[in-house]
Amino acid sequence: MKRARTDHIRDLIERLARINAADEWTDDLNPTQWAALSYLARANRFSRSPSQVTEYMSATRGTVSQTLKALSRKGLIEEVRSTVDRRWISYTVTKRGFAALDRTTVIEQALDHLAEPDQESLAAGLQTLLQGALEARGKRPFGQCRSCRHHKPEPGGGYCMLLHEALKPEETMQICHEHQAAA
Amino acid sequence: MKRARTDHIRDLIERLARINAADEWTDDLNPTQWAALSYLARANRFSRSPSQVTEYMSATRGTVSQTLKALSRKGLIEEVRSTVDRRWISYTVTKRGFAALDRTTVIEQALDHLAEPDQESLAAGLQTLLQGALEARGKRPFGQCRSCRHHKPEPGGGYCMLLHEALKPEETMQICHEHQAAA
DNA sequence: ATTATTAGTATCGACTCGATATTATTGCAA
DNA sequence: TTGCAATAATATCGAGTCGATACTAATAAT
Numbered sequence: 072m073k074r075a076r077t078d079h080i081r082d083l084i085e086r087l088a089r090i091n092a093a094d095e096w097t098d099d100l101n102p103t104q105w106a107a108l109s110y111l112a113r114a115n116r117f118s119r120s121p122s123q124v125t126e127y128m129s130a131t132r133g134t135v136s137q138t139l140k141a142l143s144r145k146g147l148i149e150e151v152r153s154t155v156d157r158r159w160i161s162y163t164v165t166k167r168g169f170a171a172l173d174r175t176t177v178i179e180q181a182l183d184h185l186a187e188p189d190q191e192s193l194a195a196g197l198q199t200l201l202q203g204a205l206e207a208r209g210k211r212p213f214g215q216c217r218s219c220r221h222h223k224p225e226p227g228g229g230y231c232m233l234l235h236e237a238l239k240p241e242e243t244m245q246i247c248h249e250h251q252a253a254a
Numbered sequence: 255m256k257r258a259r260t261d262h263i264r265d266l267i268e269r270l271a272r273i274n275a276a277d278e279w280t281d282d283l284n285p286t287q288w289a290a291l292s293y294l295a296r297a298n299r300f301s302r303s304p305s306q307v308t309e310y311m312s313a314t315r316g317t318v319s320q321t322l323k324a325l326s327r328k329g330l331i332e333e334v335r336s337t338v339d340r341r342w343i344s345y346t347v348t349k350r351g352f353a354a355l356d357r358t359t360v361i362e363q364a365l366d367h368l369a370e371p372d373q374e375s376l377a378a379g380l381q382t383l384l385q386g387a388l389e390a391r392g393k394r395p396f397g398q399c400r401s402c403r404h405h406k407p408e409p410g411g412g413y414c415m416l417l418h419e420a421l422k423p424e425e426t427m428q429i430c431h432e433h434q435a436a437a
Numbered sequence: 438a439t440t441a442t443t444a445g446t447a448t449c450g451a452c453t454c455g456a457t458a459t460t461a462t463t464g465c466a467a
Numbered sequence: 468t469t470g471c472a473a474t475a476a477t478a479t480c481g482a483g484t485c486g487a488t489a490c491t492a493a494t495a496a497t
Contacts, residue, residue: 076373077362081274083380084361085289088271090312090387091264096455103484106268121445129273134484136446141483158444158493178267179260181386189379190259196368196376197266203364204273279486286453304476317453319477324452341462341475 087178094177099145103130105172107138108147112164112172115216115245117234119161123248127213147171214250217243221251270361277360282328286313288355290321291330295347295355298399298428300417302344306431310396330354397433400426404434 092102100108110127111119125135139162142148147168153159182190205212216222221233222243229238233249275285283291293310294302308318322345325331330351336342365373388395399405404416405426412421416432 076377077365080365080373080377080380081359081361082292083377083384084267084270084274086310086312087267087380087384087387089289090384090391090393091267093312093454094391101454101483106272109265122443127269129269129276130484131486132445133447133486133488137483140446156444156494160445175257176264177387177390178264178383179257180390181383182260182263184386185379185382189382190263192375193379193383194259194263194266196372196379197263197270199368199372200361200364200376201266201270201273203367204270204360207360207363208273208277210273276485284452284485305474314454314456315476316455316457316478320452323477339463339475343476 091176091178097171097174100171103128103134104138104142107135108142108164108168109172110246111148111162112169113246115238115242115247116161117236118213118246118248119163120159126210126248127246129208129210142168211248212250212252213246213248214252215244216247216250218253219247219250220253221249222253274359274361280354280357283354286311286317287321287325290318291325291347291351292355293429294331294345295352296429298421298425298430299344300419301396301429301431302346303342307345309393309431310429312391312393325351394431395433395435396429396431397435398427399430399433401436402430402433403436404432405436 095102095105106128107124110124114123114127121132121135121139124130124139125132128135130138139148139150143150143162146165148162148164151161151163153161185193202212216229216231216238217224219231221231222238223230223232224243225237228240229243230236231238231247278285278288289311290307293307297306297310304315304318304322307313307322308315311318313321322331322333326333326345329348331345331347334344334346336344368376385395399412399414399421400407402414404414405421406413406415407426408420411423412426413419414421414430
């Protein structure tokens with residue numbers, strides 16, 4: 072009976088994910104496509120390749136490859152090949168793509184009935200949990216540049232000490248695959 | 255930007271569910287089959303039909319029908335047709351079925367690194383969230399008999415005032431589809 | 438120059454999805 | 468009692484996702 076609580080928490084997460092997935096279905100977007108599109112809309116320009124989508128989603132390369140092609144067919148994202156490394160693809164989200172993301176699912180509705188402190192402690196608990204799970208699976212955490220140890224805040228944006236690239240103000244709030252928590 | 259936190263929480267839940275699902279795959283059990291089997295192992299004898307599995311999982315009747323037949327083929331559950339209403343099927347989990355559930359997934363591993371009070375507040379937050387989501391979708395909550403308004407504790411078990419059935423002690427801790435929180 | 442690694446695709450069978458239709462059984466009303 | 472709606476389970480369709488595996492193309496390492 073030692074595992075009663077951990078089993079319960081896993082069950083809650085699975086049920087929430089399932090009811091949320093059922094709610095995310097639309098005419099032209101299934102849960103996997105939604106997750107990929109949602110990630111691309113929040114990732115920075117160094118983190119929008121099929122491999123990185125795959126890692127963030129804990130999916131498989133083959134599936135993500137198909138998923139991105141489907142999103143591209145539907146005009147929600149656009150493929151941009153790198154001229155430096157021609158194996159590399161970065162996807163950009165189109166206006167129609169951002170519009171498709173502008174929905175409120177059942178989880179957000181339910182969250183509105185939670186007090187702010189409860190929301191914050193829930194977010195903190197889930198964050199810690201995810202961090203542990205990613206660590207256990209040997210995966211990178213991903214995260215916003217402004218909380219990264221390689222990020223140097225600067226007037227008018229920031230600078231990535233790892234990739235040696237200047238960042239616009241809005242880019243410091245995007246998700247990077249190289250993110251490492253500040254010390 | 256009002257939705258920043260709720261979006262974040264949804265993203266955390268989706269990522270946790272995905273990394274957990276990837277971890278749940280085994281040779282003879284995919285995440286959906288795991289979820290169905292896990293539910294059947296915890297549900298009481300009034301709540302183990304395909305329809306009820308469907309509702310608990312927020313899945314579809316067709317898929318669950320196939321899923322249960324697959325589990326049955328693998329010898330993890332057994333079909334029992336009711337003699338009273340011959341449309342009705344109740345499934346029982348076999349020894350091999352219970353054995354297949356005896357695993358620790360990545361979420362449980364990560365939970366072990368959380369302090370007990372944090373686990374409890376996380377469980378409470380997720381429970382509230384799920385309750386709200388189920389309500390928003392017009393679905394029944396499911397829950398253990400001993401916390402149900404129709405349950406009368408008795409020496410040597412309990413009694414369901416709704417279904418007019420006596421319950422063994424262990425049955426009062428199982429999940430019922432008719433569950434309604436006590437007043 | 439050869440080899441290893443990386444990024445992206447393609448294919449296989451099994452499975453899940455929403456949507457829809459069908460069968461069998463039960464309950465209800467005329 | 469007959470007729471009809473409601474219910475429970477199953478079957479089918481195309482599209483999509485899964486793990487697994489194999490493949491091409493481009494780059495990096497030796």
